[in-house]
Amino acid sequence: MIYKKDANFPYPLLTNTSNSYDGCNFTLDIKLNENTYEYIFQINYDIESDFIKKLIRENKAQLVLVVQSKDNKFFNLSLNEKIKTIPKNRISLSKRTTIQLLIQSKEEINFKENNDLNTFYGSIKDQINVPKHSILGFSNSVMFDGSTAKPLELFEKKVDPNLKSEVKVELGSETIIINYKSDELQFIDSPVSSTINNIYVYMGLQKALYRFVNIYGGEDEEVDLEELDLPIDGLDLKLYGLMKSKMIKNVSLENIDEVICSITDRILEKYTSAVRGLYSNGN
CATH class of the missing domain: 2.60.40 (Immunoglobulin-like)
Known part of the structure; x- marks a missing residue:
């Protein structure tokens, strides 16, 4: 149990509010x-x-x-x-x-x-x-609050009927923007819409991390997050903070997929489970 400051004990107790100890915290x-x-x-x-x-x-x-x-x-x-x-x-x-x-x-x-x-x-x-x-x-x-980071807050979703492709991923100053040619591509009528859209989230993270490595990786094409100064760009700063919170020490072109798996808690596994669930239900 968690003890409160007014807990009573029949003997001296070391706390930050008790007078039992002289100058001790x-x-x-x-x-x-x-x-x-x-x-x-x-x-x-x-x-x-x-x-x-x-x-x-x-x-x-x-x-x-x-x-x-x-x-x-x-x-x-x-x-x-x-x-x-x-x-x-x-x-x-x-x-x-x-x-x-x-x-x-x-x-x-x-x-x-x-x-x-x-x-x-x-x-x-x-x-x-x-x-x-x-x-x-x-x-x-x-x-x-139970969580150190919420990776999906990196994203914005927009609908643009004039797109020349079904989906277009852009890197903004603060977010990764997923543009859809139509609402239907978001599966908005599905109870697992958010999870099915994970495939586009994965695409967005791949694009953002490729740019991150190209900017900060230098000739080695590997970024040592322990040595990297805080990025000035807003989106890169969010990615840096997210990777650090997941105890990731470096990111490179070779391990981008492993990094995405770590910072999203196996996002493709969740996507696959959702699709299999729809298939099993006959949808």
Whole structure:
């Protein structure tokens, strides 16, 4: 569960709002990235109590990452573990996702040597015994919207009856524009219209990434995203941010299709499933 600032415990607790510890805080910051199969949590935290950190080092206490969405998921962390990779089939993030870091005792803890406590506990701290599996502290909570990027927001759709081809893909200053000769080409009367149009989304991403590689790849025709300065062009900046959020390190003419698969979570697989579904239903 996620603990709130007004949670009451019968013993001193390390939090950012409790007066139990003298000048000690427990802060958490999370950055979330993802690829096709995993969520990657970049975890930065600061435990200002030497007593608590010693307990963790000596394996007498455990850091626990709590991810609360539709249900609660718990993941143990080591003291210096800063990246936690979790398969997407193990958790489901939503717009109500909250993340918090807990400290839990692994054995009975006596507070006699806890010199970080408020002076109020000075004469009685040797009498404080906290049972095994008890919460020793909790951080602030971090909220997430459940997604780090929405690739389809890169696109605009327009209808132009004067086109000389059925579909024309253009690269605008901020978006990839899919022009259709008629509404019928968008399958607007189909319940899976959006998914069937994935084939045009794929075409658009291919065109945009080919240009991206040609502009920033130089003679090697490969772009090292770790070394690349932020693009000035709006569309290229969106593509750069999307690839970085999916932990992609380089893009080239050779791996463009792999990159598209990663940044769209297997867009052609979804397209194929939709078409097969229509075929099975006799449409």
